[in-house]
Ligand SMILES: Nc1ncnc2c1ncn2[C@@H]1O[C@H](COP(=O)(O)OP(=O)(O)OP(=O)(O)O)[C@@H](O)[C@H]1O
């Protein structure tokens with residue numbers, strides 16, 4: 142039998158999804174935390190398997206943004222898009238980060254020179270000329286980012302309608318193709334690429350890492366979103382806040398989660414994404430955690446987050 146992963150502090154970090162098949166064995170006394178966790182995973186899996194998610198009546202366009210680096214933006218884009226596509230939605234991921242991490246995780250070609258989002262925002266190419274299908278799930282499509290995009294911030298400065306270039310291309314694309322969700326992965330900065338994402342979107346999803354400093358910079362981000370709303374995109378709303386990398390054993394994580402819930406009671410999803418080894422290893426296999434280890438707690442959490450987003454619908 143596999144052992145649960147030991148984390149840095151020696152605690153039980155995550156239950157391997159293969160374990161629950163053996164849960165009924167007498168090795169597990171129903172009262173132990175491990176057995177309880179296994180039973181909980183099985184229950185959550187059943188709930189997810191038995192629910193059908195509603196599709197939106199109009200395309201919902203999210204930008205996943207936080208100028209803080211490493212808070213789980215790309216991980217959220219990749220796994221939410223995979224969860225939504227698995228549930229039957231048609232999903233378009235736009236990788237707007239020159240690092241190209243979302244393109245890597247969704248296993249689409251993004252070597253230098255590959256037709257990409259750079260050609261769309263800088264060279265006036267259409268999205269359907271650069272789109273690729275992700276091998277992950279039917280109905281999951283990606284506009285890849287290549288390293289060429291690193292120069293785009295500077296090239297855009299002197300261009301006409303520099304803030305609207307992605308929005309206009311996306312509008313033309315959505316006139317022709319049926320897509321339920323668009324998820325845009327932003328770089329960790331508030332430059333012209335991120336502004337293009339804010340102008341193209343109707344909803345902002347902010348991932349917040351449950352760590353110290355989590356709230357620092359958040360008020361600046363919200364101020365910038367307000368400015369965009371006032372001057373460039375009146376339809377933009379911060380609809381969703383997702384707590385990520387939650388370690389239930391630390392008081393700090395509890396405190397950060399409680400603070401965020403107090404400040405944003407309507408926006409924060411009930412679902413919290415745990416810190417999970419499975420989530421962090423999936424990209425190195427060119428996979429979302431949804432296909433890499435579909436029954437792990439990280440995968441179930443992203444499926445639960447997707448379900449919440451689908452059920453809540455567009456905020457008024
Ligand atoms: N829930 C999680 N559990 C464990 N590791 C995670 C989790 N979410 C993200 N990570 C890891 O944390 C790191 C940063 O995540 P990610 O790349 O998604 O952040 P980001 O906000 O997109 O970063 P950047 O600002 O550089 O674009 C990655 O190595 C990722 O695998």
Ligand SMILES: [Mg+2]
Nearest residue numbers: 214215238242
């Ligand atoms: Mg990223």
